Amino acid sequence: MYWPHYPELLATPVPRYTSFPTAAEFRPGIGPADMAEAIGNARGDISLYVHIPFCEKICWYCGCNTAAANRAQRLASYMDALYAEIALVGTMLPADVRIARIAFGGGSPNALAPAQFEHLFAQLRDHLPLVADPVVSIELDPRSLTDDWGDTLRHIGATHASLGVQTFAPHLQEAIGRVQPQETISRSVELLRDAGITSLNFDLMYGLPGQTWDDLAESLALTVQHHADRIALFGYAHVPHMLPRQRRIDDSQLPGQEPRFHMAERGYAFLTGAGYRAVGFDHFALPGDPLARAAEEGRLHRNFQGFTDDASEVLLGIGASAISSFPGLLAQNEKNTGRYRMMLSQGRHPATLGVHRATADMRRGDAIVALLCHGRANVGGLLDPDTRERLEPFLARDLARIDGRLLTIADHAVPYARSIAAVFDPYRIASTRKFSTAI
Ligand code: SF4
Incomplete structure (x- = not known):
């Protein structure tokens, strides 16, 4: 199409609206009492998001709250604080609440060792009212997806996974500080399918430094070849004034608005032509995938993970910088992992920012x-x-x-x-x- x-209509920067009001409107003054009231009012099935703010290697373009997982002690201290938050939230939830969905994101949850991750899942089971068979999704970095993760994903019953692919082109991977050969991605896909992942998402980007349509077309073709069930095709947002790590990216090579526009347009045509259903403005899903079905049936929603078939009105965020969403409240946990740990060591809920809706x-x-x-x-x-x-x-x-x-x-x-x-x-x-x- x-x-x-x-x-002129695209010149003004606009939010992605994963919430409204957006996180830019969050202010201090939201705290433990607001969370206690909002959690206390939750009923029925709710969803959980668990944030792991670590990655094995930091990509230059990344806008997430994450840091290098190179110090075992720092990671272990964070996990202790996370367990404390899980236990605390477990005491705040009303008796009739059940957690039906769990999403692990970050960072990269697989910056943890598989045994550490299984221990985290056991903490969730021990302290929170999970349904017997929750829908479990996880964001994964192919570069650190070791073979033993297959068993771990099977043990916890994960069915949805999202791989940070971004581009298959080696020269573009170099340009954005994320080198992951095609074999690494192919091996990850095989491992995930064997582990029982039935809905596999690839995150891809256009508008990368030096990227041409041919580069993008090749990445899209390889994505289709790898049978991704879902694709999120994002425009790279270069905002080094907000994300200093992006200063390593050569902005003289960034495509202008017109080539970006045409990459998005041709990407849309390519994927819909390959049998994917367009979902919202930047997601695509194969017919039969729960996201495509939700779009078809008018059940699509939007939350901090993007477009989703999750209809829950309550999303409880756990971990440093995690955002919780309730009908009348958006609340974000302390972003700084040191302060996050300190608040939990004092037995306080770590919400520090947010907005009443x-x-x-x-x-x-x-x-x-x-x-x-x-x-x-x-x-x-x-x-x-x-x-x-x-x-x-x-x-x-x-x-x-x-x-x-x-x-x-x-x-x-x-x-x-x-x-x-x-x-x-x-x-x-x-x-x-x-x-x-x-x-
Ligand atoms: S792996 Fe993902 S979360 Fe980690 S630095 Fe790269 S883009 Fe960011």
């Missing part, structure tokens, strides 16, 4: 999520004159239309989805510097 290119925020958040997940939203009551004015350039170019209260994003307007959603975000008008470009 042809995407019309209007550079007022009814107006929830209404706007629902509209933003609906636009990004389903391409349409009921915007009744949200179209004040200023919002209408911000929407006008998109309406005038047939990128969106309004019928009564229903705002619909046109099929060919995928790259503008975040920008259209941002029209309903009153916070972004004050600050744009913190976000990536829309394409």
Whole structure:
């Protein structure tokens, strides 16, 4: 499908809206009492996110809260604090709550030794009300995925995994500080399939320094060849003023907006042509994968992991910098691992930042999520004159239309989805510097 290119509509950086309000709006003043109240109000099945802020090697482009896992003592101290948080949260959960999904992310959970990871899982089982067969997903770094991880993943019943692939091109891997030969990725895929992973995601990037369409096409073709069930195709966001580790990337080689736009457009055409279903604005899934089914059936959601079929209203984040999401509260744990450990050594819940979601925020958040997940939203009551004015350039170019209260994003307007959603975000008008470009 042809995407019309209007550079002026993509020039303003916009959030990815993995939450609303976004993390840029989090403020100090949220703490243990807020968490106790929100956790105490949780009911039924909820989801859990566990953050491991370590990696074997740090990639130059990375925007995650992570550090090199090169000091065993530091890692062990972090795990002790994590166990303390798990035990603490276990005492705060109401009796009728069950944890039906667990996502491990980071960093790279496989920066831990497999035995250490199994011990972590045992702590979750011992202290938290897990259902008998929770849906377990895990982010993995192929470079440190040793053979013994196969047994560990089988033992914990993991079915979903996400591999940080980014690109298969050796010269681009060098340019972003993440060297992982194709054999490493192929071996990881084999290991994961043998371990019982039924939904395997590849993270890929366009807009890398020196990257051409041919480079991207080759990575996409290899991804299809490796039978990835899901693909997240992200535009590389170069924000060295916020992420100093990106200063190692040669920005003179970064593709401009136009080649980025066309890489995204051709990538979309390539993957949908190869049988993947487009999910939201940057995910793709094979028909039959739970994410594709959720998109098909209008059950797609958005949370801190991106597009998801997880319908839970409560996502409990555990670990340094982890974010918890409740209907009326977003709360982030202390990011600094030293301070995180200290708070838990004092028996305190480590939430330090966040925002209470007022009814107006929830209404706007629902509209933003609906636009990004389903391409349409009921915007009744949200179209004040200023919002209408911000929407006008998109309406005038047939990128969106309004019928009564229903705002619909046109099929060919995928790259503008975040920008259209941002029209309903009153916070972004004050600050744009913190976000990536829309394409
Ligand atoms: S492996 Fe992933 S989390 Fe770790 S530094 Fe690289 S991109 Fe970041």
